[in-house]
Amino acid sequence: MRAVRTTCAYCGVGCGITARVGDGREVEIGGDTAHPANRGGLCSKGTHLGETVGLGGRLLYPMIGDAQADWDEALRLVAAQFRQAIAEHGPDSVAFYVSGQLLTEDYYAANKLMKGFIGSGNIDTNSRLCMASAVAAHNRAFGEDFVPCSYDDLDKADLIVLVGSNTAWCHPVIWQRIEAAREAKGTKLVVIDPRRTETAERADLHIAIKPDGDVALFNAMLLDMHRRGMTDDAFMARHVTTPDRFWDDLSAGETVLPDGFDEFCDLFAAHPRTVTLFSQGANQSACGTDKGNAITNLHLSTGRIGVPGGGPFSITGQPNAMGGREVGGLANQLACHLGFSEQERAAVGTFWNTDTVAQGPGLKAVDLFNAVHDGRIKALWIMATNPAVSLPDAGFVREALQRCPFVVVSDCITDTDTALMADVRLPALAWGEKDGTVTNSERMISRQRALFPAPGEARADWRIIADVAARMGWAEDFAWPNPAAVFREYAAMTAISAERGLKLDLTDRAIMTDVSYEAMEPFRWGAHQPLLEAGFSHPDGKARLISIAPPAPRAFDPAFPLRLNTNRYRDQWHTMTRTGLSPKLSRHRPEPLLDIHPEDAAGAGVNAGGLVRVSTAQGETVLRARITEAQAKGTISAPMHWTDAFGSAGRSNRLTQRRTDPVSGQPAFKDTPAKIAVVLPD
Numbered sequence: 299m300r301a302v303r304t305t306c307a308y309c310g311v312g313c314g315i316t317a318r319v320g321d322g323r324e325v326e327i328g329g330d331t332a333h334p335a336n337r338g339g340l341c342s343k344g345t346h347l348g349e350t351v352g353l354g355g356r357l358l359y360p361m362i363g364d365a366q367a368d369w370d371e372a373l374r375l376v377a378a379q380f381r382q383a384i385a386e387h388g389p390d391s392v393a394f395y396v397s398g399q400l401l402t403e404d405y406y407a408a409n410k411l412m413k414g415f416i417g418s419g420n421i422d423t424n425s426r427l428c429m430a431s432a433v434a435a436h437n438r439a440f441g442e443d444f445v446p447c448s449y450d451d452l453d454k455a456d457l458i459v460l461v462g463s464n465t466a467w468c469h470p471v472i473w474q475r476i477e478a479a480r481e482a483k484g485t486k487l488v489v490i491d492p493r494r495t496e497t498a499e500r501a502d503l504h505i506a507i508k509p510d511g512d513v514a515l516f517n518a519m520l521l522d523m524h525r526r527g528m529t530d531d532a533f534m535a536r537h538v539t540t541p542d543r544f545w546d547d548l549s550a551g552e553t554v555l556p557d558g559f560d561e562f563c564d565l566f567a568a569h570p571r572t573v574t575l576f577s578q579g580a581n582q583s584a585c586g587t588d589k590g591n592a593i594t595n596l597h598l599s600t601g602r603i604g605v606p607g608g609g610p611f612s613i614t615g616q617p618n619a620m621g622g623r624e625v626g627g628l629a630n631q632l633a634c635h636l637g638f639s640e641q642e643r644a645a646v647g648t649f650w651n652t653d654t655v656a657q658g659p660g661l662k663a664v665d666l667f668n669a670v671h672d673g674r675i676k677a678l679w680i681m682a683t684n685p686a687v688s689l690p691d692a693g694f695v696r697e698a699l700q701r702c703p704f705v706v707v708s709d710c711i712t713d714t715d716t717a718l719m720a721d722v723r724l725p726a727l728a729w730g731e732k733d734g735t736v737t738n739s740e741r742m743i744s745r746q747r748a749l750f751p752a753p754g755e756a757r758a759d760w761r762i763i764a765d766v767a768a769r770m771g772w773a774e775d776f777a778w779p780n781p782a783a784v785f786r787e788y789a790a791m792t793a794i795s796a797e798r799g800l801k802l803d804l805t806d807r808a809i810m811t812d813v814s815y816e817a818m819e820p821f822r823w824g825a826h827q828p829l830l831e832a833g834f835s836h837p838d839g840k841a842r843l844i845s846i847a848p849p850a851p852r853a854f855d856p857a858f859p860l861r862l863n864t865n866r867y868r869d870q871w872h873t874m875t876r877t878g879l880s881p882k883l884s885r886h887r888p889e890p891l892l893d894i895h896p897e898d899a900a901g902a903g904v905n906a907g908g909l910v911r912v913s914t915a916q917g918e919t920v921l922r923a924r925i926t927e928a929q930a931k932g933t934i935s936a937p938m939h940w941t942d943a944f945g946s947a948g949r950s951n952r953l954t955q956r957r958t959d960p961v962s963g964q965p966a967f968k969d970t971p972a973k974i975a976v977v978l979p980d
């Protein structure tokens with residue numbers, strides 16, 4: 299068997315894998331002991347990747363409708379439909395919806411085609427669903443989407459605070475690292491989460507805040523630190539710009555502070571080395587950006603940032619959410635952390651040798667599908683994602699796809715809920731076949747390497763994009779021979795960011811040869827100089843405190859008296875298109891369960907194991923009840939993984955609302971008004 303070093307297909311921890319590849323598609327998966335992110339550790343999902351690499355269910359040939367087509371015919375059709383929509387309705391009548399599953403090279407190609415040549419900002423990504431609020435918070439506080447921590451800080455911290463993160467299940471190798479630090483040096487752990495998750499169960503302190511109670515909590519913490527004289531005036535004078543009246547206006551609102559607040563303040567005050575790690579529970583909110591800034595305000599005001607073991611640390615959900623952010627795959631970025639100012643557009647236009655650079659930001663995910671639904675988008679290309687299941691109000695999204703005049707899906711799976719609604723399906727390579735790079739939560743760029751040859755007629759995503767671009771008339775601009783050439787072009791482009799004082803700078807990697815690209819070891823960008831010496835990315839080199847008020851309480855709706863939260867299971871990933879293939883992974887939680895507090899269950903006559911209809915303004919589904927005090931009274935929770943492919947039950951995103959954060963556009967998945975009714979008592 300030959301050994302290949304690659305990176306896990308799943309979460310943003312970005313674990314290195316050593317794959318031992320045998321005949322055919324036989325593979326043994328082990329942790330890469332030399333990879334700094336995981337040092338050989340893997341979780342159950344990574345360990346069982348070998349069970350998911352079979353060719354069952356794979357899309358192996360281009361399909362037009364239900365008929366197999368040849369590549370040239372399918373590519374010409376896609377190019378013609380996009381060209382026609384642009385000619386008749388303008389560049390903003392087309393859109394790409396892409397994915398954190400794409401490699402950086404794929405993302406770069408898609409972003410270049412849409413923002414550089416089609417001339418629209420309408421490319422957004424499913425990473426909008428997991429961490430766009432953290433991106434917005436970084437931009438406001440630091441002047442750039444820069445994560446000021448690394449995993450090493452978890453080893454060095456004396457206190458780790460987890461906000462809205464069931465780390466033990468959703469980022470298990472980070473959890474292994476936290477547990478190791480606790481055992482080795484007694485690191486304290488505080489978990490802030492409305493649910494008593496498996497992570498919260500094992501914390502030194504669990505603070506069960508109300509939904510969206512984060513801003514009030516962190517503002518109250520900051521007030522407490524200020525009153526105690528624990529804010530660091532000297533640090534702030536050197537590194538932070540404070541708005542006028544910041545301290546006068548700082549308020550925790552009317553909220554009753556949760557149990558454990560005083561203990562949390564004491565712990566924070568006693569531990570200068572504190573990392574606050576936040577994830578979907580914070581980001582997937584109508585005030586997610588404010589939550590990120592409330593956390594960051596606390597760190598900036600107390601000097602707990604830019605020091606070993608200190609800082610606010612947003613962790614990403616997907617394997618390459620960060621790589622997509624770097625190349626500009628969010629609709630509100632142009633490219634490489636650049637915006638849409640005249641100078642930035644001119645620099646990008648010169649670099650790409652094009653005069654059709656997008657004039658301004660495009661539509662963010664939820665708005666993009668609203669535009670598909672109301673007919674503004676005439677041609678849509680979805681890459682490596684399943685929005686008919688994963689976007690909020692998924693029934694609305696399905697309607698939008700049915701109404702759209704032309705839908706292309708490029709994916710490795712033949713029959714995702716989304717692919718089944720496409721006019722054209724283009725077969726893409728899967729994990730284990732692709733070659734390229736991904737960036738994890740701590741900005742570490744690693745190689746994904748091919749283990750097997752391309753099956754059928756599947757092609758790399760960057761290649762498919764380049765093939766369409768060529769048929770739209772831009773062959774020379776997309777004439778890369780391999781992913782190494784795409785990466786070199788992207789790395790060279792970061793010189794524009796570096797010239798503008800941004801930290802995203804890969805120019806020292808731009809000279810890499812194909813051979814050195816193949817041999818690339820993991821490296822972290824923006825790590826050349828300590829953060830506080832280099833300064834933040836605002837023009838004055840200082841970070842910003844952001845004045846934030848807690849959100850007004852949502853009006854109680856007697857028709858929907860409960861709040862629905864969505865969650866993730868330890869051994870499933872997204873919409874189960876891959877993990878659903880592993881029998882071992884499916885044993886952990888074979889079906890979706892609705893978590894209900896005992897008093898809410900009793901009030902509705904629900905018994906443990908009974909079937910419950912959950913209804914919201916968007917739709918309804920049926921789930922089996924799990925009655926547990928881990929679920930706060932007045933709230934219910936269901937996993938997001940199950941899809942229409944598994945039948946009518948358990949489709950939780952049929953229920954969730956299209957409400958979004960006004961700054962980041964990230965959907966508020968965690969707080970949908972809902973009601974329950976018994977279907978079968980037990």
Ligand code: SF4
Nearest residue numbers: 306308309313341344
């Ligand atoms: Fe893969 Fe994430 Fe598990 Fe690491 S923690 S093995 S990256 S799923």
